[in-house]
Amino acid sequence: MAGANRCCIAATVLRGFDGRAHHLKEELTKRGLDLQFNADIERIDKQADGSLKATLKDGRVLEADCVFYATGRRPMLDNLGLENTGVKLDERGFVEVDDLYQTAESSILAIGDVIGRVQLTPVALAEGMAVARRLFKPEHIASGYDDPTACSACRTWHVAEEEGKTATRCRSSKAASDP
Structure with missing residues (x-):
């Protein structure tokens, strides 16, 4: 072809x-x-x-001559027992969370691909850091999407720079926010 x-x-x-x-x-x-x-x-x-x-x-x-067919992603929630909790799933099968990654079950937080937002490793890492800060350093609360460490994952550099998040600022903000 x-x-x-x-x-x-x-x-x-x-x-x-x-x-x-x-x-x-x-x-x-x-x-x-x-x-x-x-x-x-x-x-x-x-x-x-x-x-x-x-x-x-x-x-x-x-x-x-050749077909590569990806059927998409689904959250891997099988056999976790979520049906025995108050955790709610959205219409696509992703875990519903608020801005602090809290589910409807007060003792369960969720981040990453299972919440169906931007499905990229750097974003999941930023979400995890945001949860860790909230739990262990509440004076440093930041959401994963506002955290400058995720700026390259969520935005093109052009958009990040328009928002005042240059590569230098992302690195310096990350260094300042690390424990």
Whole structure:
């Protein structure tokens, strides 16, 4: 195949990131990638010549030599016994928390991928640090998303700089906030 397709179930690339993610879409398109949005694969059939035919749920058909298909993430909450607690899940199956990562069960906090926000390791680390500060150094309370250590994970550097969070400031703020 001369070209390449990328199908996205979502309406955009890098959902959950700031609006500048459209530059990625432009660059991928310039490099010959045919992006298909709001597309979900219904089935994949192997053809006699070894090629693959992917039929999308909306009826479109794409031909390819190779298909990589990621079905998305779900919170790994199986066998934790949450049904025996007051923890509530949202309509997507993620744990509901407030701004301090507190669940409806007062003794249970949740951070990271299970809460369905920005699913990146640096964000989960920042959330964990925010919870640790709240529990062990309450005089240093900061939410994970406002914590400068997460600025590169949640925003492009351009947006972080517009908000006054330069790389130097992020590093110095991190150093100042570390125990």
